[in-house]
Amino acid sequence: MQVDLGRQRTTFLTAHLVTADGTDVGSPTTFKVRSSSIGTVLWVAMGLAALFVLASLVRRFHRRRRTASSTPQTEDDDD
Numbered sequence: 001m002q003v004d005l006g007r008q009r010t011t012f013l014t015a016h017l018v019t020a021d022g023t024d025v026g027s028p029t030t031f032k033v034r035s036s037s038i039g040t041v042l043w044v045a046m047g048l049a050a051l052f053v054l055a056s057l058v059r060r061f062h063r064r065r066r067t068a069s070s071t072p073q074t075e076d077d078d079d
Helices: 038-070
Strands: 010-018 024-034
């Protein structure tokens, strides 16, 4: 369901279940719906933060693998 609050920030909705023949089932429930324009900005910021963390992890493990494979394996000579 889409709800357009217009200039309002909060509204209350009431919902209840209805059978296929139109009979109400149970009691209706009222809940509060809030709207915020900051929501999109927050999702974009969280996405960018997740990409930054992912890039940092890839860079760290890629660097560790590269340095481990480039160092020659020398055996200790006990003689």
